Amino acid sequence: MRFSRKSVQDYALVLLGTLIQALALRLFLIPATLVSGGVSGAAQIINFFTGWPIGLMVFVGNVPLFVLGWRYLGGVRFALRTAAAIASFSFLTDLLVVFLPAGGVTDDLFLNSIYGGVVLGIGLGIVYRGKGTSGGSDILGRILNHRLGISISQSYMITDTLVVLLGGIAFDWEHALYGVVVIYVSGLAAEMASEGGNIYRTAMIITALPQEVTQRVLTVLERGVTLLEATGGYTGEQRPVLYCVVTRSEVNQLKELVREADPNAFMVIGQANEALGEGFRPLEKV
Template sequence: MKSNSSNQIKKFFSEIHFSRNDVWDFALILVGALIQAAAMSLFLVPADLVSGGISGLAQLIHHYTEFPIGLMVFLGNIPLFILGWKHLGGPRFAIRTVVSIIAFSAFTDLLMLFLPRGGVTDDPVLNTIYGGLLLGVGLGIVYRGRGTSGGSDILGRILNFRFHLTISHAYLITDSLVVLAAGFVFGWTKALYGLVLIYVSGLAAELALEGTNVVRSAMIVTTQTDAITQAIMKDLERGVTILEGTGGYTGEPRDVVYCVVSRMDVPRLKTLVHENDPHAFMVIGQAQEALGEGFTPLKVDHH
């Protein structure tokens, strides 16, 4: 038994190889954890606003015991980390999770020692908006460093694995239960503000993780393939791909022009298509990210 444990530890450390990218990831995780801790210390804790997860439970316990929130977050994540070990993606992901949890816990307790206990404002709306924004931005930066905040993230993955719940539904269940408990402790008005805070932080996390570089993808069914293709390449300076399609009703072959453009290019794209084929059928969708020539360079992730 002792030999097996020793072998597992050796295997764990043998799989860890740090690179320059890893250093950058850990820097992002530390910065993100600091921003999250600032949100807790400046807005959430002074205003009795709970965002769910282990940190939310820690706030509820702190309300009655004055036990340090950061320390409770750390202790509360230990059993979840043990349960979720097999589903965390290997040693590198596990290390990032540990760093994130320890940093957030330590920063939270340190900042609460030096920052005003009353926070920045006593306005619940401002605390909700700015607390949610800071919390979400910090979480998004942690995600950019390929880390996780622990707590709901780990529990959500466990629920997804064990009960086949979607990650979003798992988060909804875990966070809603904590906010429900906050309603009994802090009152239902603050619990409702907490729901708004969760929504705001989710939007901010997505923005911090993916940036504002949301692009549009267009599929154009046309009989004037050459004219539209040349117009897009010349006027918009965007590449196109010609797909072969078949009309479901007529059974006739149809070309489908596929291209990716920026949001600012969409009005001009519509004009070009109309000018060259007024009877064309076009679908414009939102793409989270475009990688390659003309957009963000495509980089290889060696991890």
């Protein structure tokens, strides 16, 4: 198999992401007995009772899921990145025992849940940027989605909730509640790390004066505008809908420009996680 420069970058991101995830476990979650869900959470519970290496159990637990979920992992390249993520995360989780203090950084449950969630989420997001997944819940979610029609988000909720409940039984319910905080915070951090913090705004404008509004947006904001042909459901009249993408800081200026051009315009503002192309992040650099 030939590896392009982009493939090497992707694998480097996967390895970096799994290292950060392993650090989150060893510095914050494992010392505080905080379960974050998924196979790693189940491995923490088993380790608590048996002393078996967590990384090894993560690897063993992911092997059957990976085999079952191979066809749902989005192609060979995507599956190979996931395999690399599982293997490196498992290895690093056990390797870091030698270099990191067993008691972690702090004894405070709240600090461990917040910082553990943030660091874990950043690691997950970087793995996603490398076009891989962390295995475990990701694979199981895809299997449940294809076999039973359960949405992937619901699959995550089911599997993570089950593991957290088991953590409450194994440790105590205070730790289980903080485990929910870890899951929530890590999800936010993963989204931020994988998609970036540049949240853009999309605007759809229905106006009787499309040319005037378009001209103002083009000349003042220097943003592109697309005219979409539409038909009014009540009037049956043909009227263009203007579509444009702006940054958060430009939203109020856009509203004012539309108001000045047509005070009777109808405007809907939405949110986009990423904008690629002219005027934003160049598509060829993605």
